[in-house]
Amino acid sequence: MTVKQLSVFVENRAGRLSAVTRLLGDNNLSIKAMSIADTKDFGILRLIMNDSEKALDVLKENGCSVTITNVLAIKIQNKPGGLADAMEVLYKGNVSVEYMYAAFIKEDEGTAFLILRVDNNDLAVKTLTENGYSLVGQEELLNI
Amino acid sequence: MGRYWNESIECMSREEMKKLQDERLVAQVKHVYENVAYYKKLMDEKGVTPDDIKGTEDLHKLPFLTKADLREAYPYGLLAKPLSDCVRIQSTSGTTGKRVVAFYTQHDIDLWEDCCARAIVAAGGTKDDVCQVCYGYGLFTGGPGLNGGSHKVGCLTLPMSSGNTERQIQFMRDLESTILCCTPSYAAYIGETLHEMGYGPDDIKLKAGIFGAEPWTEEMRHEIEKLLGIKAYDIYGLTETSGPGVSFECSEQTGMHINEDHFIAEIIDPDTGEVLPEGSKGELVFTSITKEAFPLLRYRTRDICILSREKCSCGRTLIKMTKPMGRSDDMLIIKGVNVFPSQIESVLLKVSKATPNYQIIVDRVNNADTFEIRVELSEDMFSDTIKSIEDLEKKISEDIHNILGIKAKIRLVEPKSIPRSEGKAVRVIDKRKLV
Ligand SMILES: [Zn+2]
Numbered sequence: 001m002t003v004k005q006l007s008v009f010v011e012n013r014a015g016r017l018s019a020v021t022r023l024l025g026d027n028n029l030s031i032k033a034m035s036i037a038d039t040k041d042f043g044i045l046r047l048i049m050n051d052s053e054k055a056l057d058v059l060k061e062n063g064c065s066v067t068i069t070n071v072l073a074i075k076i077q078n079k080p081g082g083l084a085d086a087m088e089v090l091y092k093g094n095v096s097v098e099y100m101y102a103a104f105i106k107e108d109e110g111t112a113f114l115i116l117r118v119d120n121n122d123l124a125v126k127t128l129t130e131n132g133y134s135l136v137g138q139e140e141l142l143n144i
Numbered sequence: 145m146g147r148y149w150n151e152s153i154e155c156m157s158r159e160e161m162k163k164l165q166d167e168r169l170v171a172q173v174k175h176v177y178e179n180v181a182y183y184k185k186l187m188d189e190k191g192v193t194p195d196d197i198k199g200t201e202d203l204h205k206l207p208f209l210t211k212a213d214l215r216e217a218y219p220y221g222l223l224a225k226p227l228s229d230c231v232r233i234q235s236t237s238g239t240t241g242k243r244v245v246a247f248y249t250q251h252d253i254d255l256w257e258d259c260c261a262r263a264i265v266a267a268g269g270t271k272d273d274v275c276q277v278c279y280g281y282g283l284f285t286g287g288p289g290l291n292g293g294s295h296k297v298g299c300l301t302l303p304m305s306s307g308n309t310e311r312q313i314q315f316m317r318d319l320e321s322t323i324l325c326c327t328p329s330y331a332a333y334i335g336e337t338l339h340e341m342g343y344g345p346d347d348i349k350l351k352a353g354i355f356g357a358e359p360w361t362e363e364m365r366h367e368i369e370k371l372l373g374i375k376a377y378d379i380y381g382l383t384e385t386s387g388p389g390v391s392f393e394c395s396e397q398t399g400m401h402i403n404e405d406h407f408i409a410e411i412i413d414p415d416t417g418e419v420l421p422e423g424s425k426g427e428l429v430f431t432s433i434t435k436e437a438f439p440l441l442r443y444r445t446r447d448i449c450i451l452s453r454e455k456c457s458c459g460r461t462l463i464k465m466t467k468p469m470g471r472s473d474d475m476l477i478i479k480g481v482n483v484f485p486s487q488i489e490s491v492l493l494k495v496s497k498a499t500p501n502y503q504i505i506v507d508r509v510n511n512a513d514t515f516e517i518r519v520e521l522s523e524d525m526f527s528d529t530i531k532s533i534e535d536l537e538k539k540i541s542e543d544i545h546n547i548l549g550i551k552a553k554i555r556l557v558e559p560k561s562i563p564r565s566e567g568k569a570v571r572v573i574d575k576r577k578l579v
Pocket of ligand 1: 394395396401456457458459460
């Protein structure tokens, strides 16, 4: 139960971020979650899209370096300590988190979604589901 | 049609070839002395007359011609035939200073195209082939030269010129091109685009490529061969001597056979001008012994290479030259160190599996040289973490330092962000010269 994350290499120069996001928008693609990791010269724009296949094609056609990573999208309680609880479950399950970020999606006021990149997807899925967390798959992303 | 375009010349014995060269050289020196005042003056100053030149052993007595002479004599100073006998000009892009304009009689065009035909046949070409020429047409010699050679061989010729890569691939697929002629960087670009379009080598009928007009490495050859599923052959030439086809590669792929019946090659010490023995590395010098309109004698190419008469498995007896190892006028002096772009290319091709396009940017800030190399980050060099990209930068930087002894700032840039002109990547931007 993973979702496809697109990572795009972007140089740190004026207008690049705007060009990439505009490109996605013009192609009627919707960003479900995103984060940017950056250094002085370049950044990696990480995206969860409603239609990752189409987004990949659009980005490649426009000459972007893109790579796909399978990441987890989990639902947590939108309340103080909700994130800490999930982290604790993963820590106890021996899963280490490489990075994570919040998604724009939510079903209702009580829930929030997190995107997680972990060292072992299978182990993380097992640990989380055993502890009552639900994960979102690629198809469900389209409907939220 | 056999393995050679002109077997009696390409496989001629050394003795016969020497005799042919001697006769042609003697006549050519006389022709130039009588018709080119500029060169007569150089010979007079050196105290050499046509009578002193009895054969190739006397070649060293003749004065050199350099690019500076071409500039000084521009446009008609080295012309050896009346303009009314000339039918064509070709010209260099003129990126460094004044452009070179070369003149051709119909005889000159014929011999040039004949040289290109030899190259096409050496790459396996026959009249049944479909030859797609994506060198630039026009003033640049690449397109017209290979186009003419392809006609001579009898290939179906596709005069595509460079650019519009998707259309190139469409023609390549629809008309089942079997031979591709272009610059190696454009060949790599066509290969990349082919794969981006979702095709692979099995979706095209190409079997061979003839690539020249810019430096490329063995690594790049393997990359292109893999991308397009072909055998890639090198071709060499320069506008000053006619264009591509001065030398060409055979199936052995270990250097290019020089068309010695038209061009005599020498290797000299670039500092002293002294002729070096076979097998020495030095500057390549060409003497045109058959061209009528623009016959340059002892023209210094600035290309550094090695000549070899070792027996070749293809059966040709024509002397072989290595791929140029650098150009003395491409050479950059950065922080006091001699830097050839080819050295940087070899480093880049070692640290990445892909075909990285790169650009060297040199500037002077507060009286110190700055040295930056921009490298296009291709898909297979890219991974999701900052650390892996920084590691890649570090590795390139360390390898450059090891090879050159100076440090460069490595900057990874987005694919296709480095400008290309006529399919040729712009390799060096030296801002120090712009001041
Ligand atoms: Zn050979």
